[in-house]
Amino acid sequence: MRGGSALNWLMSLAPSPEKAASASVPVRRGITRRQALAAALATGVAVGAVRLLGGSMQSLARPRPSTGTDWISPLGSESARVMQLLRRTSFGYTPAQLESALSDGFSKTVDRLIETNPVEPAPFGAANTPGGRFAVGQLQQWWLDHVLTTPTPFAERMTLFWHGHFTSDYRKVADDTFMYWQNLTWRRMSMTNLRSMLMQVTTDPAMLRYLDLATSTGQSPNENYSRELMELFTMGPGNYTEDDVRHSAKALAGWQLPQPDSNATVTVATGVTRTLPVYSTQRPGVFNLRRAFKGSVTYLGKTGPLDTQGVVDRILAQPATAQFIAAQVAQHFVTAQPDAAYVRTLADAFRRSNYDMKALMRAVLASPEFSSAQTYRTLVKSPTDFMVHSARALGATNLSKLIAASGSGMGQSLFDPPDVSGWPNNESWISSNTVVERVNFVTAALGQVRSALPAASDASRQQLDGVLSPQTASLLNQAADDRARWFITLASPEFQLK
Amino acid sequence: MTRQIGINQLKRRDFLKAGLVFGAGATGLAAGYAAVPDAFARAVYAAKREGLTNDNVLVMIQLAGGNDGLRTVVPLADPSLHDLRPKLSGPMVSQALPLNDQFGLNHNLGAIKGLWDKGKVAIVQGVGYPNPTFSHFESIRIWETGDPTRRQVDGWLGRTLASAYDSNGHPLTGCACGTTEVPGALRDLQATMTVIQDQKTFGFTGGSEVEAAVGALYKGTPGIYGALFDTAIATATETMATLRTSAASYQPMAGYTDKVQLVYSSKNQLAAALQLAAELIVTGTGVKLLHVTLGGFDTHYTELNRHDDLMGYLDSAVGAFYQDLAAHGMADKVLIATWSEFGRRPKENASGGTDHGAAAPLLLIGDPVKGGLYGESPSLTSLDATGNLKYAVDFRSVYQEILGGHLGADSSKILGASFDSVPFLKAPVSATV
Numbered sequence: 001m002r003g004g005s006a007l008n009w010l011m012s013l014a015p016s017p018e019k020a021a022s023a024s025v026p027v028r029r030g031i032t033r034r035q036a037l038a039a040a041l042a043t044g045v046a047v048g049a050v051r052l053l054g055g056s057m058q059s060l061a062r063p064r065p066s067t068g069t070d071w072i073s074p075l076g077s078e079s080a081r082v083m084q085l086l087r088r089t090s091f092g093y094t095p096a097q098l099e100s101a102l103s104d105g106f107s108k109t110v111d112r113l114i115e116t117n118p119v120e121p122a123p124f125g126a127a128n129t130p131g132g133r134f135a136v137g138q139l140q141q142w143w144l145d146h147v148l149t150t151p152t153p154f155a156e157r158m159t160l161f162w163h164g165h166f167t168s169d170y171r172k173v174a175d176d177t178f179m180y181w182q183n184l185t186w187r188r189m190s191m192t193n194l195r196s197m198l199m200q201v202t203t204d205p206a207m208l209r210y211l212d213l214a215t216s217t218g219q220s221p222n223e224n225y226s227r228e229l230m231e232l233f234t235m236g237p238g239n240y241t242e243d244d245v246r247h248s249a250k251a252l253a254g255w256q257l258p259q260p261d262s263n264a265t266v267t268v269a270t271g272v273t274r275t276l277p278v279y280s281t282q283r284p285g286v287f288n289l290r291r292a293f294k295g296s297v298t299y300l301g302k303t304g305p306l307d308t309q310g311v312v313d314r315i316l317a318q319p320a321t322a323q324f325i326a327a328q329v330a331q332h333f334v335t336a337q338p339d340a341a342y343v344r345t346l347a348d349a350f351r352r353s354n355y356d357m358k359a360l361m362r363a364v365l366a367s368p369e370f371s372s373a374q375t376y377r378t379l380v381k382s383p384t385d386f387m388v389h390s391a392r393a394l395g396a397t398n399l400s401k402l403i404a405a406s407g408s409g410m411g412q413s414l415f416d417p418p419d420v421s422g423w424p425n426n427e428s429w430i431s432s433n434t435v436v437e438r439v440n441f442v443t444a445a446l447g448q449v450r451s452a453l454p455a456a457s458d459a460s461r462q463q464l465d466g467v468l469s470p471q472t473a474s475l476l477n478q479a480a481d482d483r484a485r486w487f488i489t490l491a492s493p494e495f496q497l498k
Numbered sequence: 499m500t501r502q503i504g505i506n507q508l509k510r511r512d513f514l515k516a517g518l519v520f521g522a523g524a525t526g527l528a529a530g531y532a533a534v535p536d537a538f539a540r541a542v543y544a545a546k547r548e549g550l551t552n553d554n555v556l557v558m559i560q561l562a563g564g565n566d567g568l569r570t571v572v573p574l575a576d577p578s579l580h581d582l583r584p585k586l587s588g589p590m591v592s593q594a595l596p597l598n599d600q601f602g603l604n605h606n607l608g609a610i611k612g613l614w615d616k617g618k619v620a621i622v623q624g625v626g627y628p629n630p631t632f633s634h635f636e637s638i639r640i641w642e643t644g645d646p647t648r649r650q651v652d653g654w655l656g657r658t659l660a661s662a663y664d665s666n667g668h669p670l671t672g673c674a675c676g677t678t679e680v681p682g683a684l685r686d687l688q689a690t691m692t693v694i695q696d697q698k699t700f701g702f703t704g705g706s707e708v709e710a711a712v713g714a715l716y717k718g719t720p721g722i723y724g725a726l727f728d729t730a731i732a733t734a735t736e737t738m739a740t741l742r743t744s745a746a747s748y749q750p751m752a753g754y755t756d757k758v759q760l761v762y763s764s765k766n767q768l769a770a771a772l773q774l775a776a777e778l779i780v781t782g783t784g785v786k787l788l789h790v791t792l793g794g795f796d797t798h799y800t801e802l803n804r805h806d807d808l809m810g811y812l813d814s815a816v817g818a819f820y821q822d823l824a825a826h827g828m829a830d831k832v833l834i835a836t837w838s839e840f841g842r843r844p845k846e847n848a849s850g851g852t853d854h855g856a857a858a859p860l861l862l863i864g865d866p867v868k869g870g871l872y873g874e875s876p877s878l879t880s881l882d883a884t885g886n887l888k889y890a891v892d893f894r895s896v897y898q899e900i901l902g903g904h905l906g907a908d909s910s911k912i913l914g915a916s917f918d919s920v921p922f923l924k925a926p927v928s929a930t931v
Contacts, residue, residue, distance in 0.1 A: 069720040212798045212849050220848035224798040227632070227854070237633050242884050245632070336722075377721050409695055411678035419562070419793075421635055424679065430726045431693040432669065432734035433678045436702060439712050443704040471717050491712060493719045493727045 071494075073373030074465045081106050081371045083465060087498040088333050088379065089113055089365070090153040092389030095454065098462060110365045114358050118155030118187050121146035124180050130264035131276030132177030136170045137404055139180055140414045144400035147388055158190035158361075159183065160384060161332055163414070164422035166201045166233060168210035170415045178206035179415050181282045194325065194355035198312045201233065203284040205257050211420070213255050214285065218293025221249035228420055230315065236327075239320040240300065247297035251306040254292030258283045316355060322347035326360065333364055335375040336426040342369050377497040380426045383410035383434070385498065387441055390490045393463050396449045406444070409437035430496075442490045446483060456485035464494040552906045554866070555779050555832045557788045557819075558655070558683065559768070561812070563796030564634065567841035567858030567887070569805050571621055571875075572602045578878040582844045586802055586852070597621075601871065606810035609817025610863065617869035618820075619861060620922035622896055624876045626857035626889025630840060634796070634854070637839035642682035644894055644913050654897055654912060655787050656686025662907040663689075663786055669733035670740055672787045673778060676771025681789045690729050691787075692737045696767075697745070697774045701738050709735060744781035751825030752818040768792045769815040776819055780826040786905070795838060799849035812836075816863060824865075833904045833923075834863040835896070844878055845885055856882065857889035860896055866904055868924045895920045 074080035082101050086093045090113070093101070101109045124142045126134040147156045163186055170179045182204055189197045201207055202225070208214035216222035226249035230240045260277030268274050287308075296304050300314045315321055326346035330338035346363050353359030369375055381389065387403040407413045411434055412423055446453075460466060460476055468476070472492045479485040489495060569586070572594040573579060580587045594602025595611040601621075603611050613619050627646045631637050640646050644654035652660075659672045672691030674681050684691050694700050702708045716731040718724070754769040771790040778785040792812055797805050816834060823829045841858025857876050876887035895917040901909035903923040910916050 069718075069724075071721050212851070215799050215849035217848040222798055222847045222849045222851065223853040224796075231633050231635075237631070237636055242632060377723075380723060409678060409699070418679075419634070420796075427723060427726055428679055430723060430730050431678060431680050432730050432737060433693040433695045433700065435716075435727065435730040436700065436734045437678075439708065440703045443702075443708060469719055471715050471719070475711065475715055488711070488715065492715055493721075493724065496727070497721070497723065 071377050071467050073376035074467055075371050075373055075376055078106055080465050082109060083462075084371065084376070084498070085109060085113075085365065087381075087389065088370075089157055091147060091157060091385055092392045092463075094392045094395055095458075095462065097392070106371075107366075110362065113154040113365070114191070114362050116152055116154070118159075118190065119150050119152045120184075120187070121150070127177055127180050128278060128280060129177065130266050130278045131274070132175035132179070133266070133268075133276065134176055136176055136179070136415055137401075139170075139176055139183075140404035140407075141400045142180075143183060143414060144388070144403050145397075147384075148391055148397045148400060155187055155190060158357075159187040160382075161329075162186040162190055164417065165328060166197075166204075166207065167417045167420060167422040168204075168206040168415075169417050173206045173209045175206075175209070175277075176415075177279055178204075178209065182206040183415075184282060191357045191361065194321075194350075194357065195312060195316060197357075198229075198234070198315070199309065200284070202229070202252065202308055202312070203255055205283075205285055208255055208257055208285045213252060214257050216249065216253040216255075217291045218250050218253040221246070221253050221293070223249045225249075226252055229311075232421055234315045234324060235318055235320040236324040239318060239324075243298065244300055247299045248306075248311050250293040250295075251297050251299060251311050252308055254287050254289065255285045255308070256288050256291070258286055319347075319351070322351040322355070326350055329360060329364055330369075332425060333379075334367070334370050335378040338369070342367070377494075378426075379498045380429045381496055381498050382423065382425065382429060383407050383412035383438075384414065386410075386438060386496060387445075389495075390442065390445055393454075393459070393490065394445065394449050394486065395451060395454050396445070398450055399445055399448060402441070402444055402448055406437065406441045410434045410441070438496065439491050442487055445490070446487060453482050453486055456482040456489065459485060459489040463489055464492065468492075468494060553831060554904050554906070555786055555788065555828075556655075556900060556905060557772075557775055557790065557832060557834045559812070559816070559834065559836045560681070560683075560789065560791040561795050561808075561836055561838040562638075562791050562793040563838075564637075564840045564842055564854055565795045565808075565836075565838035565858060566797060566801065566805055566852060567623075567855075568844060569801075570604055570607075570809065570861075571597075571623065571859045572604065573600065573875055573878065574602050575600050576878050578844075582878060583846045583852075585850050586846050589802075597871065601875065604806065604809040606806050607813045609813045609820075610861065612817075613820060613863060614869060618865060618867055619863050619869050620867045621859050621861055621871050622891055622920055622922060623859045623871060623873040624857045624887070624890035625860050625873060625893050625896060626840070626887075627892055627894075628889075630856040630886070630889070632840065632854040632856075632884070634839055639682060641837055641839055641893060642685075644897055650914075652686040653681070653683040654901075655683045655789070656689050656691075657912050658901060658905065658907050659684070659691065659787060660686045660688035661912060662905065669737055670778065670783045670785050672789075673775075673785055674789045675774045675778075676767050676790050681791065684787065684789055690733055692733050694737065694741075694774060696770065697741060697777070700734075700741065709738070740783050744777055744783055748777040748781050750776065750822055752821035754818045754822075755814065766792060766794065766811055768811060769818060772815050772819040773822070776822045776826075779823065779832060780828050797842065797851050798847070798853060799851040801846075801851040820863065830865040832864050833866045833900065834861075835900060836861045837893075841887060843886060844881060856884075856886040858887070860893075862896075862922055866923055868922055870922075872920050872922050891920060892917050896922075899923060 075084065079102055083098065085106060086098065086101055124139065126138055147153065150156055168179065168182055170176055173179055185200055185204055189200050211225035211228055212222045213225040223245055227245045231237050261280045262278045263275050264278050265273050265275050297306050299306055299311065300318065323343060327338060327343045330343055330346060346360060349363040350360040364370060384407060387406060391399045411429060417423055460468060472488065472494060475488045476485055479488055569590050572590055574591055574594060574596065579591065593605035595605055595607065596602040597614065610619060627640065639648065642653045643650040655672065663671045669690045669692045672684050672689065674684060674691065674693045676695060677693060678695050680691060680693055712731055713735055716728045719727050750773060754773040756767050756769040768790060775788045775790060792808065794808055820829065823832050837860060838858060840855055842852035842855040846852050874890035876890065882888050894913050897913060898909040898917050899920050899922060901907045901912055
């Protein structure tokens with residue numbers, strides 16, 4: 001294997017004999033230098049430059065035996081900051097989206113991201129199917145179609161964030177209509193207020209089923225939702241007691257699934273019929289006083305009667321809540337291991353704003369840490385991030401089916417998180433299985449793009465900031481044609497990072 | 499196999515010749531840079547292999563979500579069971595497969611009961627740890643790291659790999675089958691292991707030329723994830739080569755069947771994962787530590803059928819796996835062990851399920867096992883302050899027996915302490931240093 005056969009492969013991708021022939025003589029030499037110049041214009045640094053890994057990096061991100069070198073940050077230049085902003089908030093960009101953001105500049109782009117209301121996706125056609133018995137792949141594709149074409153990709157990035165945070169999976173929920181509704185709800189609430197969000201999460205039909213609140217009673221409570229509400233959704237472990245779990249399980253009991261508009265008798269297998277609910281409109285769970293707990297509870301240090309709003313209010317009165325949410329956001333948007341002082345700053349801003357998500361996200365995106373050299377390429381793109389960004393870079397909007405089908409081998413299948421903590425992130429995305437699947441996705445995507453591939457001459461600058469490892473630079477330099485250059489760009493380690 | 503070369507005899511230029519592009523030197527390499535399918539890593543591996551006393555294999559099966567111990571090993575004679583579980587206890591007692599007059603296996607564990615009858619199943623009852631957490635993720639981490647104080651970050655099997663095997667350049671020494679992520683138990687900064695979700699699709703769809711190009715692309719990658727990426731690609735490439743050979747020489751000698759999506763919240767391809775494990779074992783790939791997961795055990799509601807289904811699932815997969823190993827003459831090498839982050843609450847809830855609990859039994863299966871009941875079944879009448887079962891055996895006692903007795907590793911070094919002995923193995927081998 002090694003260099004020789006890699007070059008053969010690159011040539012074999014050339015579409016026509018003339019091109020292959022021309023590629024066999026190094027007429028394209030100098031790409032690296034040209035791109036270095038382009039990158040220098042854009043970012044002020046040279047291609048292929050790396051620096052010794054400094055001690056400060058080790059404290060910002062998980063220590064890992066490394067090659068001893070680090071990427072040189074281009075973030076001194078505004079254009080590089082804008083590109084990073086879009087990678088981290090918007091699933092990357094098409095050339096047109098990038099151009100528009102570059103002309104707006106960093107601050108104006110942040111304003112636009114924060115202040116633009118989400119564009120709603122087209123209604124999902126199969127939503128009224130009795131019992132929500134449609135293939136989850138249809139729902140995944142519906143969402144991805146919207147992600148690939150929406151003018152407000154930040155809303156989709158936030159929806160995915162909340163889908164991983166307030167997570168539910170279609171297997172246990174067992175009614176894909178509820179999963180569809182949850183997706184709509186998470187998008188609408190994604191940049192609102194944590195107080196109202198927590199009420200919506202608690203009464204969301206998919207969640208009522210996923211964490212069993214729909215079957216809990218005050219008499220004999222089910223602790224599942226009560227525990228995860230504190231452990232995974234708001235405060236984090238160590239900030240409440242087992243008694244708090246038990247008592248809030250009582251206080252939260254009484255919610256049930258909404259009544260369907262009608263019921264339909266459906267043949268589910270040969271000779272087997274079932275009566276299944278049909279919902280024509282989205283609605284939250286309903287509270288049944290008879291199933292609720294009537295007495296007083298002792299919860300987070302106070303005793304007395306307590307309803308769901310009361311539980312939420314007490315959770316929000318705990319300083320741990322803002323800290324926990326701020327840390328989650330920082331890990332997803334800024335760096336794998338944010339330091340405590342930074343998280344505290346974000347948490348303070350969040351709490352001062354009375355839990356306004358716009359205030360928190362503005363604090364995150366505008367913080368020096370977000371654009372600092374120290375956090376450059378310290379996040380790994382999630383599979384969805386990586387695939388959608390690939391499609392955008394290729395100008396392809398026809399890849400939703402491929403993306404929906406390819407996620408699971410990389411560890412992320414939408415509406416199907418591995419467990420109640422949602423998806424892990426960053427280094428957890430990297431294993432021998434997932435890296436192969438990422439490469440295979442690029443192979444498949446390049447095979448499925450219907451339109452002509454965009455010119456790849458700018459790809460390493462536009463998509464990789466012009467900051468390349470010697471390997472990537474060298475392979476790009478050897479590439480026979482645009483197809484090969486796109487393959488190397490999208491399969492490169494640089495493109496897996498954001 | 500590569501002959502052992504003294505590490506010190508390898509010169510820096512040898513590393514460079516082998517395609518390494520960094521200047522960290524031998525210290526940096528020994529510190530865990532694993533994407534080195536070359537003479538250096540092989541020398542390290544060979545050196546460490548020399549110290550091993552056996553070629554035994556461990557297969558850990560994670561029952562994720564918190565397996566209900568009372569429905570796995572049923573206390574038949576305890577009258578409190580019905581009071582605590584009016585909805586859940588009936589058939590589970592009447593249909594259980596009796597082990598003696600006190601305990602019975604879940605009625606869907608027929609194949610495992612067959613192995614019990616042949617003395618090939620050890621059941622350690624009442625396994626847990628002090629001051630249990632009821633958080634899935636905290637308790638999983640405790641079991642994965644073997645550290646209830648939560649200071650350790652590396653997995654107990656990862657530490658075993660790093661200290662006793664060193665998988666550098668030999669990624670298949672540790673392997674997670676049927677998943678996309680390195681399980682926490684196998685994680686260690688100094689060790690490399692393979693993750694294969696599905697062997698049928700594990701490969702570059704673009705063929706060998708893509709494989710070569712990607713191999714060239716992922717070398718000396720800078721940044722904090724650089725080594726991880728390079729290692730993952732090198733590991734994948736080497737594993738593909740091994741699988742191409744092993745798949746050709748492996749014929750399953752048992753019927754593995756997966757009813758996909760049998761139980762909610764889990765893809766449950768345990769049989770497929772164990773079949774891959776069998777292939778890796780019987781074709782002599784050198785695999786030592788395998789990890790597979792069966793999910794769906796967080797049975798907060800309508801537990802009755804779900805848990806029975808999961809038991810049936812476990813049983814058919816393990817039954818086929820054992821049969822396959824035995825038919826290939828490898829059963830004497832392989833120890834199968836289950837683990838779960840906790841058991842479940844003795845008292846059932848309003849949803850016909852059970853909430854998070856504490857102590858539970860573990861199953862140890864295979865020819866190396868001295869069959870029988872070990873530990874102590876927790877009392878159903880003397881529960882702890884949270885209404886949960888009290889533990890009698892620290893889970894690290896079980897690890898200690900596995901490490902020292904089965905793998906021949908230095909368990910006190912890996913676990914950081916010694917624990918009470920639970921002698922569930924036939925002829926423990928002595929620990930190596």
